[in-house]
Amino acid sequence: MRYMVGIDLGGTNIVAGLVNEQYELVHKVKQPTEVAQGSDYVLSKMAKMVDELLEMADLTRQDLIAVGVGCPGIVDPIQGIAVFASNLKWNNIEVSRILGEKIGAPVFIDNDVRMYVFGEAMSGAGKGADVVHGVTIGTGLAAATVVHGELYYGSKFMAGELGHVVIEGEKTPCGCGLKGCLETVVSATGIVRQAREALEAGRESILREAFEAGELSAAHVSMAYDEGDALAQEILDYTGKVLGKGLAYSITLYSPDVVVIGGGSALAGDRILDSTRKTLTEMVYSGYMNNVTLKIGELIDDGGVIGSAAFAKSRVEKMEAVSAK
Amino acid sequence: MRYMVGIDLGGTNIVAGLVNEQYELVHKVKQPTEVAQGSDYVLSKMAKMVDELLEMADLTRQDLIAVGVGCPGIVDPIQGIAVFASNLKWNNIEVSRILGEKIGAPVFIDNDVRMYVFGEAMSGAGKGADVVHGVTIGTGLAAATVVHGELYYGSKFMAGELGHVVIEGEKTPCGCGLKGCLETVVSATGIVRQAREALEAGRESILREAFEAGELSAAHVSMAYDEGDALAQEILDYTGKVLGKGLAYSITLYSPDVVVIGGGSALAGDRILDSTRKTLTEMVYSGYMNNVTLKIGELIDDGGVIGSAAFAKSRVEKMEAVSAK
Numbered sequence: 302m303r304y305m306v307g308i309d310l311g312g313t314n315i316v317a318g319l320v321n322e323q324y325e326l327v328h329k330v331k332q333p334t335e336v337a338q339g340s341d342y343v344l345s346k347m348a349k350m351v352d353e354l355l356e357m358a359d360l361t362r363q364d365l366i367a368v369g370v371g372c373p374g375i376v377d378p379i380q381g382i383a384v385f386a387s388n389l390k391w392n393n394i395e396v397s398r399i400l401g402e403k404i405g406a407p408v409f410i411d412n413d414v415r416m417y418v419f420g421e422a423m424s425g426a427g428k429g430a431d432v433v434h435g436v437t438i439g440t441g442l443a444a445a446t447v448v449h450g451e452l453y454y455g456s457k458f459m460a461g462e463l464g465h466v467v468i469e470g471e472k473t474p475c476g477c478g479l480k481g482c483l484e485t486v487v488s489a490t491g492i493v494r495q496a497r498e499a500l501e502a503g504r505e506s507i508l509r510e511a512f513e514a515g516e517l518s519a520a521h522v523s524m525a526y527d528e529g530d531a532l533a534q535e536i537l538d539y540t541g542k543v544l545g546k547g548l549a550y551s552i553t554l555y556s557p558d559v560v561v562i563g564g565g566s567a568l569a570g571d572r573i574l575d576s577t578r579k580t581l582t583e584m585v586y587s588g589y590m591n592n593v594t595l596k597i598g599e600l601i602d603d604g605g606v607i608g609s610a611a612f613a614k615s616r617v618e619k620m621e622a623v624s625a626k
Numbered sequence: 627m628r629y630m631v632g633i634d635l636g637g638t639n640i641v642a643g644l645v646n647e648q649y650e651l652v653h654k655v656k657q658p659t660e661v662a663q664g665s666d667y668v669l670s671k672m673a674k675m676v677d678e679l680l681e682m683a684d685l686t687r688q689d690l691i692a693v694g695v696g697c698p699g700i701v702d703p704i705q706g707i708a709v710f711a712s713n714l715k716w717n718n719i720e721v722s723r724i725l726g727e728k729i730g731a732p733v734f735i736d737n738d739v740r741m742y743v744f745g746e747a748m749s750g751a752g753k754g755a756d757v758v759h760g761v762t763i764g765t766g767l768a769a770a771t772v773v774h775g776e777l778y779y780g781s782k783f784m785a786g787e788l789g790h791v792v793i794e795g796e797k798t799p800c801g802c803g804l805k806g807c808l809e810t811v812v813s814a815t816g817i818v819r820q821a822r823e824a825l826e827a828g829r830e831s832i833l834r835e836a837f838e839a840g841e842l843s844a845a846h847v848s849m850a851y852d853e854g855d856a857l858a859q860e861i862l863d864y865t866g867k868v869l870g871k872g873l874a875y876s877i878t879l880y881s882p883d884v885v886v887i888g889g890g891s892a893l894a895g896d897r898i899l900d901s902t903r904k905t906l907t908e909m910v911y912s913g914y915m916n917n918v919t920l921k922i923g924e925l926i927d928d929g930g931v932i933g934s935a936a937f938a939k940s941r942v943e944k945m946e947a948v949s950a951k
Contacts, residue, residue, distance in 0.1 A: 432781045448780070455773070455881025456757045456917055466878050467909040469794040477911045550875040553791050556780025584792040586802045592781055 304360060306351050307610030308370045309413065312336060312388030315343070317350040318603065319358055320610035324424035326603050328357045340394045348403035367407040369613030370396055371416030371605045377458060378411040409616040413605055414443040415452050417563060417598075420608025422447035423615075425599040427559040434557035435598070436463060436548070437564035442484040446555050450615060453555070463547050464488070471543075486543040487573075489519035495536045496522050506532035526572050541573030545580025552581070552589050563598030570597060629685060631676050632935030633695045634738065637661060637713030640672060643928065644679040645935035649749035651928050653682045665719045673728035692732040694938030695721055696741030696930045702783060703736040734941040738930055739768040740777050742888060742923075745933025747772035748940075750924040752884040759882035760923070761788060761873070762889035767809040771880050775940060778880070788872050789813070796868075811868040812898075814844035820861045821847050831857035851897050866898035870905025877906070877914050888923030895922065 302321055309316040311334060318329040330350050334343060351368060355361065374386030381397020383389070401408040411419075418427075418435030427433030433447045442464035446453040453460055464484030471481030473494065485491050500512045507530045511517045525533035548560060562574065574595065581590060600607055627646055634641045636659060643654040655675050659668060676693060680686060699711030706722020708714070726733040736744075743752075743760030752758030752772070761769045767789035771778040779785055789809035796806030798819065810816050825837045832855045836842045850858035873885060887899065899920065906915060925932055 432785075448778075453773075453778075456883045457881070459913060459917070460757075460881035461879055462911060462914075463879070465911045466875060477913075479909070479911060550791060551879060554786055554788065554876060554879045556782070556785035558781045584804070586787060586790045586804060588784060588802075589787075592784070 302364075303366045304358070304364050305366050305610035305613045306354055306368045307416075307606040307608065307613065308347055308350070308368065309416075309605030309609060310334070310343075310347070310370055310372050310389070311413075312373065312386075315347060315350065316606055317347065317354060318606035318610065319354040319360075320607055322614065324420075324607055324611055326607060328354050329603070329606065330354060330357075334389070336389055340389070340391055341399070343389070344394075344396065344400050345403060347400060351404050362405055365404075365406045367409060367613035367617045368400065368404060369416065369609030369611070369616075370400065370408060370410040371413035371609045371612075372396065372410055373413050375458075376410055376412045376415075378409065378415075378452075378454075379458075381408065381410050383410065407613070407617060407620075409613045411452070411609075411612055412445075412458075415445040416608035416612055417600070417604040418445035418561065418608065419447055419452060419612050419615075420600050420604045420606075420610075421561045421563065421598050422450075423611040424607055425604065426561045426596040430558040432555065432557040433559050433561060434548075434551050434555050435561040435563060436544075436551075437598075438488060438544075438562065439564040440490055441488050442547075442564075444551065446551075446557065448555075452612075463551055466547050466550060468543055468546055483543060483547045487540050487547065492519040492522050492536060492540055493517055495539070496532065499532055499536070504532050506530050508532060523572060537572045538576045541576030542580045544573060545577040546584060548577065548595075549581055549584035552585050552593055556589055557593055560593060560595045561598050562595070563601060563604060627689075628691045629683070629689050630691050630935035630938045631679055631693045632741075632931040632933065632938065633672055633675070633693065634741070634930030634934060635659070635668075635672070635695055635697050635714070636738075637698065637711075640668070640675065641931055642672065642675040642679060643931035643935065644683055644685075645932055647939065649745075649932055649936055651932060653679050654928070654931065655679060655682075659714070661714055665714070665716055666724070668714070669719075669721065669725050670728060672725060676729050676731075687730055690729075690731045692734060692938035692942045693725065693729060694741065694934030694936070694941075695725065695733060695735040696738035696934040696937075697721065697735055698738050700783075701735055701737045701740075703734065703740075703777075703779075704783075706733065706735055708735065732938070732942060732945075734938045736777070736934075736937055737770075737783075740770040741933035741937055742925070742929040743770035743886065743933070744772055744777060744937050744940075745925050745929045745931075745935075746886045746888065746923050747775075748936040749932055750929065751886045751921040755883040757880065757882040758884045758886060759873075759876050759880050760886040760888060761869075761876075762923075763813060763869075763887065764889040765815055766813050767872075767889075769876065771876075771882065773880075777937075788876055791872050791875060793868055793871055808868060808872045812865050812872065817844040817847050817861060817865055818842055820864070821857065824857055824861070829857050831855055833857060848897060862897045863901045866901030867905045869898060870902040871909060873902065873920075874906055874909035877910050877918055881914055882918055885918060885920045886923050887920070888926060888929060 319327040375384040383394045397408045422433035436444045444463035473485040475482035644652040700709040708719045722733045747758035758772045769788035798810040800807035
């Protein structure tokens with residue numbers, strides 16, 4: 302049995318997992334990232350976590366096929382460079398080269414959302430499907446697409462920022478410079494904004510207490526929804542509808558077999574997906590709809606780790622296939 | 627020098643061209659399709675056209691690498707089957723097998739729009755670009771995307787029906803079963819519909835004469851635009867804006883380097899593309915916009931033939947690469 306290590310690198314924590322070739326998570330370790338210590342410190346810590354995982358399983362570096370790292374921000378997966386990650390304060394860090402030298406095994410990197418969706422495609426809700434489109438809903442909204450086992454990159458590894466498709470009628474300025482982007486509605490931030498605006502306009506809701514205490518979160522809106530609060534239901538229905546509009550574009554253009562919704566579970570599930578499904582039937586040609594299944598992600602917590610490991614394995618297999626020619 | 631034949635199979639005419647490996651059209655022949663004679667008759671005629679082209683260039687079948695056929699409707703390019711083409715009255719015709727046997731050379735088929743966009747990507751407005759998204763505007767609107775020399779198919783070879791993305795605020799029923807599809811606005815049919823509705827509502831325009839004579843066409847609207855007619859300008863501005871909305875989704879999701887606009891030239895050009903460009907700046911994140919060029923197709927008339935020939939060549943090269951392993 303050979304193994305991979307998948308590393309989910311975040312601004313707060315690093316989670317690393319030993320994964321076998323059946324994409325099963327064997328061991329997992331977690332450490333604070335300590336961004337302030339600089340990239341070399343963080344990469345050395347990641348190398349130590351790899352050793353720790355091998356030790357836990359009584360393995361040596363020879364048992365390790367490769368390491369995959371899911372990085373936040375803009376990543377060049379071909380060069381193995383973390384191009385820009387604001388929450389790590391990283392600019393053009395050669396992760397694959399530096400970490401590869403520390404570990405003595407090939408290191409492959411990609412954007413964290415692409416890694417998560419790759420994991421769902423290989424071993425989660427999209428397993429066995431030819432084309433898998435995955436969306437993660439958290440502070441923002443991001444997406445990636447896996448086509449016959451390969452991530453779709455487009456030009457400059459930028460394709461698929463579904464969160465920045467502009468929704469007609471929406472006017473909220475987005476961090477990207479546009480107005481009314483999908484993620485200004487469909488995200489934890491977007492849900493809280495909708496609630497805040499309605500409460501400021503005087504709407505009645507059980508959310509007012511949390512709002513006035515300055516504590517309003519998307520989780521409060523979900524709880525209020527479950528208690529039958531009309532405002533919360535309106536907000537999550539509308540959020541689901543806007544998600545449906547975005548997915549209508551994705552489904553028509555990518556034609557996936559499976560759409561996986563991942564990210565913060567409080568926002569997903571039938572609270573928003575009922576109105577998403579209704580919108581899809583109005584906005585997507587039946588030829589596509591008859592052929593696509595909308596699913597909740599199966600790897601939520603370990604998706605980044607398993608996806609990074611699966612990505613590393615697929616890169617090694619690709620290199621082996623090329624060198625066998 | 628080796629050659630390909632590209633065949634553009636339409637409901638009215640068959641156009642076949644002898645194309646060299648630099649994608650230059652050496653000879654071209656045209657014949658009526660005669661759909662009523664049945665598929666075997668049409669395929670035999672195509673085989674004769676291939677012989678005619680070889681004879682014109684004093685070549686034999688040994689000089690021919692392969693034949694590519696761009697078919698209307700739904701095509702399975704892997705099986706080589708024309709699955710459904712309403713204007714040919716064809717259902718599940720094994721074009722690659724039958725025509726291949728008649729010609730004695732490999733025959734590859736795909737949908738006609740995909741062939742045209744493949745041609746633009748290999749040898750036209752998208753030459754040298756990594757990712758090319760092409761849109762044809764005619765009676766309807768269709769699109770295809772070429773990614774590193776390969777067509778993007780999605781599941782069941784259906785991806786990318788940009789003409790059937792629903793545009794908010796539009797309500798016109800579409801042949802696909804939805805309402806307000808992009809092609810109900812951005813197409814010759816859509817332009818005539820917009821003009822007809824405005825004239826029926828009493829709008830003044832120099833288009834009224836052609837309308838009352840029952841002769842109104844998209845070409846009339848273009849001519850009226852050029853003469854400064856306010857209604858025609860409004861219609862083509864709006865048409866361009868709606869095209870911009872659709873392309874905003876394509877550009878965000880596919881992240882192309884080049885977008886090629888092909889099809890009926892009367893509709894394209896700056897008459898509609900000025901407002902398309904304006905809409906794109908409002909609806910597409912600058913990271914994509916800085917990286918994409920909007921171009922008019924360069925192969926308009928011979929695009930289907932050259933694209934089909936280029937596609938056949940790429941399939942043969944792919945097969946040679948696989949068998950060399």
